[in-house]
Every structure is written in C-alpha cells, then in structure tokens.
Amino acid sequence: MQFDLFSKWSLKAGYPFLMAGPCSAESAEQVLTLSKELKNKAIHLFRAGVWKPRTRPNSFEGSGEEGLKWLKAAKEETGLPNTVEVATAAHVELALKYGIDALWIGARTMVSPFAVQSIADSLKGVNIPVIVKNPVNPDIELWIGGIERIYNNGIIQIAAIHRGFSSYDKSKYRNKPLWEIPLELKRRFPDLPLLCDPSHIGGKRELIASLSQKALDLNFDGLMIEVHPDPDEALSDPQQQITPAEFSELINNLVIRKRNAEDSIAYSSLEELRITIDKIDEHLLETLNERMTYSEKIGVFKKENDIAIFQPERWNEIVTRVKFLAAEKNLSEDIVLKIFDYIQKESIRKQTNIMYGNNSVDIKSESENRNQ
Numbered sequence: 001m002q003f004d005l006f007s008k009w010s011l012k013a014g015y016p017f018l019m020a021g022p023c024s025a026e027s028a029e030q031v032l033t034l035s036k037e038l039k040n041k042a043i044h045l046f047r048a049g050v051w052k053p054r055t056r057p058n059s060f061e062g063s064g065e066e067g068l069k070w071l072k073a074a075k076e077e078t079g080l081p082n083t084v085e086v087a088t089a090a091h092v093e094l095a096l097k098y099g100i101d102a103l104w105i106g107a108r109t110m111v112s113p114f115a116v117q118s119i120a121d122s123l124k125g126v127n128i129p130v131i132v133k134n135p136v137n138p139d140i141e142l143w144i145g146g147i148e149r150i151y152n153n154g155i156i157q158i159a160a161i162h163r164g165f166s167s168y169d170k171s172k173y174r175n176k177p178l179w180e181i182p183l184e185l186k187r188r189f190p191d192l193p194l195l196c197d198p199s200h201i202g203g204k205r206e207l208i209a210s211l212s213q214k215a216l217d218l219n220f221d222g223l224m225i226e227v228h229p230d231p232d233e234a235l236s237d238p239q240q241q242i243t244p245a246e247f248s249e250l251i252n253n254l255v256i257r258k259r260n261a262e263d264s265i266a267y268s269s270l271e272e273l274r275i276t277i278d279k280i281d282e283h284l285l286e287t288l289n290e291r292m293t294y295s296e297k298i299g300v301f302k303k304e305n306d307i308a309i310f311q312p313e314r315w316n317e318i319v320t321r322v323k324f325l326a327a328e329k330n331l332s333e334d335i336v337l338k339i340f341d342y343i344q345k346e347s348i349r350k351q352t353n354i355m356y357g358n359n360s361v362d363i364k365s366e367s368e369n370r371n372q
C-alpha cells in the first residue's frame, strides 16, 4: 500500500502535523473563536465532533447538522481546513455536503468491520483524506483491516491515529497507550502517517504534554489534541481539554527531534555502533543455534529412552536460574522470561518433530492463532 496524506499540506521539515479543536462543536461562536485562535497557532486541521459516540445515552450527543453549518461558516472566515468524525454513510454524505476537508473514523466505529466497510463504500470516487483511529480493543489486525477497507475504495490520503486502548482494570490513563501496537503498525507501513491523540489516551489534561513528547520521541508524525475555550464547562470530555493558551505552551515546549539519523552530523558514529550491534546479533543467533542443537540431542535421548518431552521441574529450574542471571546482568526479568518462553516453545517443537517425525502438529505462534 502506498499512502499520501501530507502532499496536500506543506509541512515544515521535522515539524509535526497538528490537529486541534474541541471534543464537540458546541455553538457557532465557540467554533469560530477557537478556529481563529488555532489558526494563529499554525495548526493544519481544525477538529470538532458533531456526532458524539457517548458511552451512556441521555448525555450530550453532538450538535449534528447544525454543527456542520458552524464549521462551514468558521472556515469561510479563517480558511483553516476542518475535520469531523463520521460513523455512518449518512454522516459522510452530510460532511461532504458542508465541504468538510477531512474525515476521521472513531475508535468505537473501528471495532466494527461492517460499519467501516459501509463508510468505505460511501467514499468510492471521493477524494478526501481519512484519518483512522485505532479500535478501542488492542487488535492491530482490526486496525489494519479498517485502513485496508478505506484504501481498497481508492483513498490514499490516509493517516492512523493512536488514541490508546480500553481495559477493564484501572490505570493512570483513560486508555492504555500500549505503544508497541502503533509502533508495530509503523514498522509494517512505514509511509503511513501516524499521529497520536494524547487527549483520549490521558483522559486528564496533566498527562497531555508528556504523552505528546513521548509520541514525538517515538517518531510519530503528528498530534491530535482537544482544545476548548473553557475546558471545565465543555459538554463532553471536560477533564482532558486544554485552553488555546495551554495548547500554545505545550507546542512551544515540545522537543522536536530529527526524524532521521541521516540528518545528523554525528551519523557516522551511529553507523559504527550499528555495525557492532549487527555483529552481536550474529553471535546471538549462532549461540541460539548451538543451544537448539543441544535441545535436539536431548530430544533424541528422550525418544530412545521413552521420556516425556515436557519436564516441568526442569523448566522451573531454568526459569529460576535465568531470573537470577537476569538480575545479575541488569536485564529486565520480564523481557528475559519472554525470550526464554519462545526458546522453550521452539525446543518443544523441535523435540516433538524428533519424537514423531515431521508430521507432528506445529505449535503456532500466538498471532497466527489470533488471526481470523
């Protein structure tokens, strides 16, 4: 897949793509004043929800078509492009009618392939950027699936937004970041622009600055931040919205790092370190191969002597030992145990092959089992 969102906007090299605006459009005046203030802060897209997916009914559910009129009027005055969340084909139709410049698909909609497909179908032949949040559940395949549904209908101006994942247990975040998921998305689709929504991850305004910095440190391409003229009085998400002045301060304090090491004069020393890392990786694999040879020898022994492949006492002994060694060598116990868990699975697979020949059932990786 080849994406192209940014050629539409002239981005300053290394400067993040910025989307900001209220959680919800609340009045013509709120939308206009905020658009004017945010226009001065050099954002790229003004965001506002007009259809609000709320957890419980009987709360404010958005201004609907009225809100689209406010957005249209504000854009006529400021020229700042805007975006709204769409959850149905009917929303798409209305958003296009009012000249909205980009659409975003929310986290709750992204969990339903039916809903995403119907939005995607309504976009056939339409040339508009679509910004795709992660689904609320931590399922990267579902996120990618949603992106593919849009892409397959001819949209190449796509970006992904990481807004965290809901979980039953309480954490300091409203939605757990699980950074490894957006990073895996970036690894698989390096030219898919990846933005971060620290407002919905944090759920509290105090967390927004550090989450934004973390996203830029991880090479995200931009941020979507909820900004409201009077956050405490906001009709939705009051605790996580910040004022335009706080938004300015946040943006001014961000450390914007170089996107690539190639931009840096110290590039050659980095290259040297990388060469050493490559050599160490080779040693690691050689050692792993040697260890597997011994696993196989043990497999032959178990077969000849009719001994069960999995020996829980031995496995516990290994776990205790590597935990001790991990601490001694200053390595994270959690990571070391995960690595050994994979080594153990591979040893069992090899020994099973020895015991039964190559027709035995492979132990599939977890991700293969999860993919439906």
Ligand code: PEP
Binding pocket: 023, 049, 053, 105, 106, 107, 108, 133, 163, 200
């Ligand atoms: C929003 O951005 O206002 C919103 C509803 O976000 P999400 O879909 O990420 O919950």
Ligand code: MN
Binding pocket: 023, 024, 226, 236, 237
């Ligand atoms: Mn919100």
